Amino acid sequence: xxETPQNSPKRRHQIGLFVTCPVDLxxxxxxxxxxxxxxxxxxxxxxxxxxxxxxVAFNNGQPEETRALAWxxxxxxxxxxxVVLPSGSCGGTIKTHYPELFAQDERHxxxxxxxxxxxxxxxxxxxxxxxxxxxxxxxxSSETVTYHDxxxxxxxxxxxxxxxxxxKRCANLDVTExxxxxxxxxxxxxxxxxxxxxxxRMVTNKVNNIRQSGASMVLGGDLSCLLNIAGKLQRLExxxxxxxxxxxxxxxxxxxxxxxxxxxxxxxxxxxx
Amino acid sequence: xxxxxTQEPQPDFIIRSRAALEDNHLQEALEKAGSGFVYKRQAxxxxxxxxxxxxxxxxxxxxxxxxxxxxxxxxxEKKVQNAGGQVHWAETPxxxxxxxxxxxxxxxAKTATKGKSMVGEEVDLNEALEAAGVxxxxxxxxxxxxxxAHERPSHIVAPALHKTKAQVQSLFRANHALGERALDxxxxxxxxxxxxxxxxxxxxxxxxxxxxxxIAETGTAAIVTxxxxxxxxATLPRTHIITTSIxxxxxxxxxxxxxxxxxxxxxxxxxxxxYTSFFTGAxxxxxxxxxxxxHIVLLDxxxxxxxxxxxxxxxxxxxxxxxxxxCPVYQAVGGHSYNSVYPGxxxxxxTPLLRHEEQDNQLPNASTFCGRCESVCPVRIPLPGLMxxxxxxxxxxxxxxxxxxxxxxxxxxxxxxxxxxRRLTHFSxxxxxxxxxxxxxxxxxxxxxxxxxxxxxxxxxxxxxQSQWQQRHKGTNHD
Numbered sequence: 001x002x003e004t005p006q007n008s009p010k011r012r013h014q015i016g017l018f019v020t021c022p023v024d025l026x027x028x029x030x031x032x033x034x035x036x037x038x039x040x041x042x043x044x045x046x047x048x049x050x051x052x053x054x055x056v057a058f059n060n061g062q063p064e065e066t067r068a069l070a071w072x073x074x075x076x077x078x079x080x081x082x083v084v085l086p087s088g089s090c091g092g093t094i095k096t097h098y099p100e101l102f103a104q105d106e107r108h109x110x111x112x113x114x115x116x117x118x119x120x121x122x123x124x125x126x127x128x129x130x131x132x133x134x135x136x137x138x139x140x141s142s143e144t145v146t147y148h149d150x151x152x153x154x155x156x157x158x159x160x161x162x163x164x165x166x167x168k169r170c171a172n173l174d175v176t177e178x179x180x181x182x183x184x185x186x187x188x189x190x191x192x193x194x195x196x197x198x199x200x201r202m203v204t205n206k207v208n209n210i211r212q213s214g215a216s217m218v219l220g221g222d223l224s225c226l227l228n229i230a231g232k233l234q235r236l237e238x239x240x241x242x243x244x245x246x247x248x249x250x251x252x253x254x255x256x257x258x259x260x261x262x263x264x265x266x267x268x269x270x271x272x273x
Numbered sequence: 274x275x276x277x278x279t280q281e282p283q284p285d286f287i288i289r290s291r292a293a294l295e296d297n298h299l300q301e302a303l304e305k306a307g308s309g310f311v312y313k314r315q316a317x318x319x320x321x322x323x324x325x326x327x328x329x330x331x332x333x334x335x336x337x338x339x340x341x342x343x344x345x346x347x348x349x350e351k352k353v354q355n356a357g358g359q360v361h362w363a364e365t366p367x368x369x370x371x372x373x374x375x376x377x378x379x380x381x382a383k384t385a386t387k388g389k390s391m392v393g394e395e396v397d398l399n400e401a402l403e404a405a406g407v408x409x410x411x412x413x414x415x416x417x418x419x420x421x422a423h424e425r426p427s428h429i430v431a432p433a434l435h436k437t438k439a440q441v442q443s444l445f446r447a448n449h450a451l452g453e454r455a456l457d458x459x460x461x462x463x464x465x466x467x468x469x470x471x472x473x474x475x476x477x478x479x480x481x482x483x484x485x486x487x488i489a490e491t492g493t494a495a496i497v498t499x500x501x502x503x504x505x506x507a508t509l510p511r512t513h514i515i516t517t518s519i520x521x522x523x524x525x526x527x528x529x530x531x532x533x534x535x536x537x538x539x540x541x542x543x544x545x546x547x548y549t550s551f552f553t554g555a556x557x558x559x560x561x562x563x564x565x566x567x568h569i570v571l572l573d574x575x576x577x578x579x580x581x582x583x584x585x586x587x588x589x590x591x592x593x594x595x596x597x598x599x600c601p602v603y604q605a606v607g608g609h610s611y612n613s614v615y616p617g618x619x620x621x622x623x624t625p626l627l628r629h630e631e632q633d634n635q636l637p638n639a640s641t642f643c644g645r646c647e648s649v650c651p652v653r654i655p656l657p658g659l660m661x662x663x664x665x666x667x668x669x670x671x672x673x674x675x676x677x678x679x680x681x682x683x684x685x686x687x688x689x690x691x692x693x694x695r696r697l698t699h700f701s702x703x704x705x706x707x708x709x710x711x712x713x714x715x716x717x718x719x720x721x722x723x724x725x726x727x728x729x730x731x732x733x734x735x736x737x738x739q740s741q742w743q744q745r746h747k748g749t750n751h752d
Contacts, residue, residue, distance in 0.1 A: 019738050025698055026731060028738035035742075047742045049691035057685045059642060059661065060678065061668030065685040072689060151643035184601045188641025190677065193723035195639055197291050200727040201605040202641075231728030234714060238729075263731035265713040 013043040013129075016080035018073070020090045021052050022223040023248075027262065030223060033254035034086045034121055040254075041131045048076045055093040059189055063101065070098050071107065074114045082128070083118045086250045088153015089222045091120035096156045120153060121250060122162040122221060132169045137255030140173040146215035147175045147249075148206070148229065149182045150222040163221055163249050170253045178213035180205070187228040203232045210244055217245045217261070219252060230262040286635035290606040299607050302437045310598035313542025314649070321538065331535045332652045334528040335589035339580060345489040345522045346571070352492025356554020358567035366396035369572045373398060373481065373514055374405045376568055380512050382407050382478035388496065388503040389413040390483030391429050391592060392572050393516045394614040395627075398481070409481075410473045412502040414466050421448050427608030427616060430540050430594035435607050438462070470502070480506040480564070484517040485592070486532060487569070490525045493553040494569060497536065497546040504550050513552065513564035518572045520588040532591055535651035539593040575627050583662055587622050589652040596646035596656060602639055611636060618646035618656040625663050637663040699740040706735045 015038050019031035035045045054069035073094065077083045085091045095115050102111040125131040145167075153159035167173040186192060186202025206229060210218050220226050230246035237243040245261035260266045293299055318324040338345060350360040361376075363369035369392075377385060385402060387393065387409050399409045399420070411417045415433035419426060421444045426432030433441070442456050445465055454468075455461045482503050484494040494515050496503045507513045523529050537543040556563035579585055597603040597617025608616035613624040613633070621636040637660035646656045668678065687694050709715075709732040718725040734741075 024738040025702065026733045028734050028736070028741050031738035031742070047739065047746075049695055050739065051688035051691045051694040052684065054685070054688075056681055059664070060681045061661075061664040061666075062678075062681060062685065063665055065682060069685060069688055072691070076691065151641070151645070155644040155648050182645075184641050184643035184645070186601070186641060188643070190681075191639075191641045193721060194677070195287060195290070195602075196723035196726055197287075197294055198602055198605050198639070199641075199723075201294055202601050203728070205601075227731065228728065231714075231724070231730055234729040235716075235727065260713065263714040263729055 014079075014081045015043045015045050016077040016083045017045050017047050018050055018053070018077065018083055018085045018090070019047070020085055020087045020223070022227065023086060024050070026227065027223055027248070029256065029259040030086050030248045030250050033248070033250040033256045034084070036254045036256065037121070037125065037131075037250060038084060040133065041125060041129050043082075043129075046080060050076060053090040053093050055090060056189060058093060058097060058101070067101055067105070070094070070101060070111070074098075074107075074111055078110075078114055081117065082124065083114075084121055084124050085118070086121045086248065087222050087224075088120045088150050088157050088159050089224060091118065091123075092152035092156035094118050120157055120159060120221065122166055123157065123159060125253075126162045126165055131166070136170055136172045138171050138252070138257065140167075140171040140252070143173065143217060144176050144213070144215045145173055145217045145219060146178045146210055146213045147181065148178075148185060148210070148218055148220040148225060150220055150225045151182075151184050153221050154182055159221060163219070166253055167219070167249070170255070173252075175219075176213055176215055178209045178215070178218075180209050185225045185228050187225050189224075192228060199228075200232075203228050207232045207236065215244060216242075217247060219247055219249045221249050223248055223262075226262055234263050285612065285632055286610060286639050289610040289612065290639070293606040293610045296607075298437050298440060299435050302435050302440075303604060303607055305437075306431065306434050307604050310541070310594075314539060314595060314598070315542075317538040317542040317544060320544070324535075324538070327531070327534045328651050328653060330531045331591070332589065334523055334531045335591070335652050338522050338524055338528070339520070339585060339588055341524075342519065342522060342577075342580060345524055346519060349487055349489040349492055349522060352489070353554060353567070353569060354492075356492050356567070357557060358492070358554040358569065361568060361570045363396075363570055363572045364574075366572070366574055369396045369516065369570055369574075370398060370401040372570050373516060374401060374407065376512065376514055376566075376570075377402065377407045377479050378405065380478050380566075382512070384408045384410055384473070384477050385479040385481050385514075386410050386412050386473055386477035386506045386510065387416070388480070388482035388498065388506040389416050389432065390481065390516045391426070391614055392483055392518050393481065394426055395518075395574065396516070396572065398516065407479070410470075410477065412470050412473065412500075412506050413498070414463065414500060414502075417466055417470060418444060421445075425609065426614065428594060428597060429592050429615065429619075435609065474505045474509045477506075477510045479512045479514060480508075480510040481514045481516060482506050484515050484521055484569075485536065486523050486529050487517065487521045488524075488526055488529050488551075489522055491553055493526075493551050495529055495533075496550050496552070497533070497548065498550075499541070499543075499547040501548050504548060507550070507552055508563055511564055512566040512568070513555075515552070515569045516572070517569070518574070518576060520576050520590075536591055536593055539595040539649065539651040575629070579626060584622070584626055584659060586654050587619075587626060587659055589654050590619050590623070591652060592619075593651055595649045595651065599645045599649045600640075601643065601645070602641070618660070619654070622654075622656055622659045622663065625666075634663075634667045637661075637667075695737065695739045695743075698737050702733050702736055702740075705733055709733075 023030045054066040057065035102108040185206040186199040192199040361372045402409045411420045418433040428434040486495040537546045555567040603617040615623045625633040642657045714729040
């Protein structure tokens with residue numbers, strides 16, 4: 001498949017882009033990079049009004065609140081051919097858990113059918129579109145870059161090879177694997193605030209593994225984990241300009257590296273914290 | 274549940290885990306044990322090739338056993354009786370203690386050797402025996418170390434996992450008349466313990482062990498160990514008492530094999546443990562050795578309440594410990610932080626079910642839901658899913674909503690109105706970007722000190738994604 005398959009006789013996929021709340025509120029560049037990628041892959045991208053997938057309620061003992069939010073999403077996004085999220089965590093909540101939330105509900109079948117067309121970004125690009133640009137947008141072959149496999153994406157949605165395949169195709173990059181790449185970074189939603197010290201130990205372990213890999217950049221598919229990792233790297237080395245940079249994979253795949261890495265100062269506006 | 278409910282959940286786990294993080298001995302011990310279990314299990318699975326299939330088979334055994342648990346238990350009892358043994362039913366920990374003490378006193382027992390039994394730990398059997406004038410003598414190396422240290426197990430397979438070699442050495446120095454004997458190498462420590470424990474086997478009046486499985490077909494108890502202490506505890510004294518729980522039943526020997534195939538591999542990465550022993554009834558006329566009396570005491574302690582409930586799958590557990598070996602929370606804080614015989618993910622589910630006390634509500638919350646436990650569980654217990662159900666139960670039973678619950682609810686109510694949400698977040702982000710000035714990140718966050726105590730937080734962009742998208746696509750057919 002090429003970058004612009006418009007000559008295909010088939011109707012272009014109509015995509016509902018669900019950016020997730022962290023991306024919406026903290027790092028819009030991931031949302032734009034996702035849209036760019038989907039458009040390059042020949043899709044039409046739509047952004048209906050959206051908020052939370054319900055995970056925060058789901059994991060905090062509020063199944064009723066979750067169902068209300070879930071049904072909202074099903075209605076808001078039901079019209080599109082596919083729903084794509086740059087997140088395995090929120091994607092996992094929808095795809096894995098919405099059906100069980102509606103197991104005793106007359107809307108169950110509608111929800112199940114909806115969930116079948118929901119995809120995490122890298123899975124959608126590889127498994128549905130088999131996306132491969134004619135040439136890599138950027139060349140990171142000389143960089144040492146490692147990848148953090150976020151838990152829900154890895155274990156609920158089986159995301160492991162997809163990002164690595166795409167990084168090779170889009171950025172000519174072979175990932176340098178760190179130790180324990182599949183171990184949790186300690187974010188865990190409200191966990192990182194409620195169990196702050198345990199979470200700190202976990203993210204410290206993660207950051208040590210990242211640094212020991214020799215990477216200058218760590219990528220991942222979930223902004224929340226990346227906020228945790230970047231925040232720790234920056235706290236540990238506030239004055240080191242060469243500290244490991246943290247980015248979402250969508251930004252790299254889209255070749256959009258002009259936005260400073262997460263939490264890093266802009267070269268023009270420059271100033272740390 | 275206790276009468277008093279404070280505004281915020283009991284912080285016990287948080288306090289204990291904080292102390293654990295600062296305990297250098299514990300951290301040293303955890304680091305040493307940590308990845309060893311993980312690598313050994315992985316290697317064992319790679320050797321066998323069809324482990325996923327074995328997991329399915331083991332799970333099926335557990336499902337079948339629980340479906341007709343009553344029938345299998347009664348059949349088991351009949352078979353034990355036929356083999357000259359006796360089954361005793363203990364609904365509560367108190368009843369189990371009374372039964373075991375009664376059996377010891379009927380033998381005028383002064384000492385009882387003990388193999389490792391987590392059910393024995395669950396009911397505080399050692400304390401009860403001591404109080405009744407029966408000296409319990411642990412024969413499992415880990416349990417023996419803990420008896421010297423007056424401590425509780427911190428792991429269901431390796432009870433003294435939290436102890437360093439140096440700590441064990443100093444315990445032995447304080448408690449053993451060492452003379453010229455060396456204690457430098459691990460082998461020396463094991464030999465020293467063996468020398469002391471071996472005498473006890475010969476003197477004990479009663480031997481008390483646990484059981485890994487109860488095979489209904491023949492009334493047989495299966496015990497797996499690596500030290501052989503279980504066999505000596507079971508066969509040398511005149512009386513063998515097994516303390517275990519009703520959920521350990523499997524229907525047939527074929528089923529027991531299915532469990533054994535996943536148990537050793539999941540627990541210690543062994544294809545099979547060094548000793549796998551089966552005990553059926555008392556010594557018969559044809560037997561050369563074995564106990565004259567054979568008693569099995571079966572504890573319920575709320576397990577039967579779980580049958581048919583949304584928590585039933587917790588009874589599938591075969592106590593391999595793989596969940597805690599792979600749990601990043603357990604690996605950071607160790608087993609004692611859970612304040613229960615059962616720590617880690619399986620304990621975070623089982624403890625609140627068996628005790629149903631408010632103090633345990635923290636346990637299922639102390640998880641990131643990373644799912645590693647479920648991914649290694651040999652009988653595929655959905656541990657994060659069960660923890661989530663316990664979080665639901667906590668909220669259902671709460672007399673007052675906590676501040677964090679109210680915050681979650683408020684956020685959800687706002688989220689139900691995406692257009693309002695979009696406007697409000699846009700406005701708030703504009704405000705933040707006015708305050709942030711030239712900062713690219715914050716070192717302190719109001720109301721989020723749990724985050725900012727340990728990490729920075731990036732300053733948000735100038736407006737939300739949705740508002741920026743709307744601006745860029747004004748007048749187009751994009752949404």
